Amino acid sequence: MAFFIKASFSILLLVLFSFAFHVIADDNPTPSLVVNAQFGRKIPETFFGIFFEEINHAGAGGLWAELVDNAGFEAGGSQIPSNIFPWSIIGDESTIRVTTERSSPFPRNKIAARLDIMKNSLVGVGLSNPGFWGMNVQKGKKYKVTFYARSPKPVDLKIAFVGANGKELASANIRLHLPNWKKIQLVLKAKASDFNSSLQITTTKQGTLWLDQISALPLDTHKGHGFRKDLFQMVADLKPRFLRFPGGCYVEGDWLRNAFRWKDTIGPREKRPGHFNDVWGYWTDDGFGYLEFLQLAEDLKTLPVWVFNNGISHHDQVNTSNIGPFVQEALDGIEFARGPVTSKWGKLRAKYGHPKPFDLRYVAIGNEDCGKDNYLGNYLKFYNAIKHHYPDIKMITNCDATESPLDMPADFYDYHKYTSSHDIFSLHDKFDYQNRTGAKAFVSEYAVWKDDARNGTLLSALGEAGFLMGLEKNSDLVEMVSYAPLFVNANDKRWTPDAIVFDSHRSYGIPSYWLQQLFTTSSGATYLDSKLEAPSTLIATAIRWEDQETKKSYLRIKVVNFHDNSTRFNITINGLDDDVDFSGATKTLLTSGSVWDENSFDKPRKIVPVQSPLDDPSTEMLVTLPANSVTAFDLPLCFRSLLLSSATTSPGRAAALLSAFDSTAAPSDQSLFLLWLRLTFLHRIRTDSQRATSSV
Structure with missing residues (x-):
């Protein structure tokens, strides 16, 4: 009897345990995504782009390949004598004296350098420029050196690139007798390499010499347009559909006197006055100006989005009653970009080498100025004038419609978000319940920053992945998205993190840069209907996209697992043939051993997407998602499957x-x-x- 009771009790426990196990199992089902390949909607062609701001020496000393810093000696200000940094003097007080004078031949750049050479010498004396933390001079490459000089008496000059160890990399000797200012131009071919070299202009003859507007440009820039090739390619690899420029706070200026003004940045380089970038704390010669930005967009085969100053800076602003000249400046800028050669500003564009109009369709009226005293009044003046002259141009307001309804007409509203990784991940549903009527959303600046980001961690990319999938899901409202900032010179980190890190000769992308490459296929793709059942740490989306080079179509499923544990994941794809052939299917994985891992110059590809064949691809799959990872599954669609999946969409x-x-x-x-x-x-x-x- 005792045995029977014990046995019965054991069986009861077993039954209860089994029941409890099933209850627990039911409460924790395997996460799943069910995709309907026949239903979806088009994602805007402009969905994913880039935002360029002159910050962290992104342009001057970065994408813009000019090697000389402070080419016109203007960085020290208009008062004389002035600082000529980063120029340094070769020689001592007994051999040379250098000062600045307001004697330049260029009315808008009056400062020039005067060199008084005290005596003849065997060793040359003069000036040296280190560029932006070293000039990258490469063996066999050619460099165009241009400068203006004046010398009442004959003088022998040596122009040379010199390595950090004093070794001469390239040089030329010229003899001058120039009572009046004259432009000198020569090409130097390097016979050796040094990424930390400098440009030196020296003489051994006694006398007085004036120098101004000294430039050194590699001849092998992208298409000869002045863009540093490796950095241009990193941007091109993102396949951006738009380029927002030139800022950012750079557009506003801390004070209006230092704001970016497009008319000051066109024409011959020596006639551009340059300006102090007071928001980010450095001088720019404005060699990378308005025309160069438009050219960059064209070279990238993308659409320019011009952000202009609306009469407001961080500390001063123009009253609406006096905003007329600023409005006219904006109208002139649009005409310069897209006006016919018969127009005033279109004719000038043609004179500067680009008769064909640029495809300018978008403008932003100011940057982060919503709520300032004169913003609404100024905005309406710009909006009405531009709409009158260019009714097709789409206009972007600084005011965020997710916070409160817009009280102004607009085609787009700007949304900026810099926050922690977990907070930005939680914002994947930010636009789920926003108003679908009226202006569309332009998420023109987003990033994880501060403690979570450091210099660019995997943790940052994971948080941003969830946010981007949410934007993709809401692409009926969110038509444009771009990360910020794009570039940082490792020697001048005014803001971190930044998508692309570089110095004079190297570059790498942080994990957030590589994450963006997983979204380059989203622009113009079809967002497919799907149902996700998963914990809050897992987000997934599905799209159908076409490779523009091969013209092959794929079904892509992206999944982010923002958790310290791996998990199994069920994928079901409906709406395709049961016998569909997924030969050539791949998975692309972005992850690392720690969420705090970063890329670096020493390990530039520590965290990059890794593609491999997808095992046993089918319309029913059980896959494993590694901890803290982003995975993209790409399934090629055969002709019949493509027909079926396109039938409704x-x-x-x-x-x-x-x-x-x-x-x-x-x-x-x-x-x-x-x-x-x-x-x-x-x-x-x-x-x-x-x-x-x-x-x-």
Whole structure:
């Protein structure tokens, strides 16, 4: 009897344990994503882009390949004598005296350097410029050196690139007798390399020499347009659909007298006055000006988004009653970009080498100025004037419609977010419940920063991944997205982190940069309907995208696992053939051993996306997501699968595919023929509906 009671009790415990186990298991089901490949909507073509600001020497000493810092000796100010930093004097007080004078031939750049050479010498004396923390001179490469000089008596000059160890890398000797200012230009070919070299101009002859507007540019910049090749390529690899420029706070200035003004940044370099970038604390010669920004956008095959000053800085502003000249400046800037060569400013653009208008479709009226006393009044003046002259241009307000309804007309509203990794991850649903009518959202600046970010951690990228997937999901409202800042010179970290880190000769992307590459396929893709059942630390999305080079189509599923443990993940794809062939499917993984890991010059690819074949791809998959990771699964779509997945989301595209399948007749395959009829019918209905709507 005792044995029977014990046995019965054991069985009861086993049953209860089994029941409890199933309850626990049911409470913690395997996370899953169910994708409907036949239903979705188009993501805007402009979805993912870049934002360039002159910060951290991003342009001067960075993307803009000019090697000389303070080319016109203007950085020390207009009062004389002035500081000529970073120029240094070669020689001592017994051999040379250097000062500044207001004797330049250029009215807007009056400062020039005067060199009084006390006596003849065997060793040359003069000036040396280290560039932006060292000039990268490479063996076999050519460099164009340009400067203006004046010398009442004949003088012998040596122009040379000199390495950090004093070794001469390239040089030329010239003899001058120039009673009046004259432009000197020569090309030096390097016979050795040094990434920490300097440019030296020296003489051994007694006399007086004036120098001004000294420039040194590599001849092998991108397309000869002045952009440093390696940095340009890193930007191009992001495949941006727009370029927002030139700021940021750089547009505003701490004071209006130091704001970016486009008219001061066009024309011959020596005639540009340059200005003190008082927000970020350094002088810029403005060699990288308005025309160069437009050229950069064109070279990247992307759309420019021009941000202009609206009469407001951080500390002063123009009253609305006096804003007229600023409005005219903006109108002139638009005409310079896209006006015909018969217009005043279009003619000037052509004179400077670009007769073809640029494709300027977007402008932003100020930066982060919403709520300031004169912003609304000034904004309306700009908006009405631009809308009158250029009704097709889309305008962007600084005011954030997610905080309160807009009290101004706008095509887009600006949204900026800098915060912690967990906070930005939690904002994946920020736009889920926002108003869908009126202005669209432009998330023009986002990033994880401060403690979580350091110099660019995996932790930052994980948080941003969740946020970006949320923006992708809400791309019916959020039409444009860009990270900030884009660049940092490692010698001048005014703001961290930044997507691309560089010095005179090296560069690397932080994890956030590589994360962005996983979203380059989103612009113009189709966002597919899906249902996610998962804990709050896991977010997933699905898109259908086309490789622009191969014209092959893929179904991409992106998943971020923001958790210290790995997890299994169920993926179900509906709406495709059961026998679909996923040969060539891949998975791309972004992760590392610690969330605090960073890339560096020593280990530039410590954290990068790693692609590998996807094991056993199918419409029903159970995969493992590593801890703290972002994974992208790419499944190639065969012709029939592409037709099926396009049938509802894009019947016109699907019908066109079928026409290409047999250009002389409808498809002979019965199932394809029936699908062709259905798609053609759907496309005709949609086309007729669009025509009816447009006629109304």
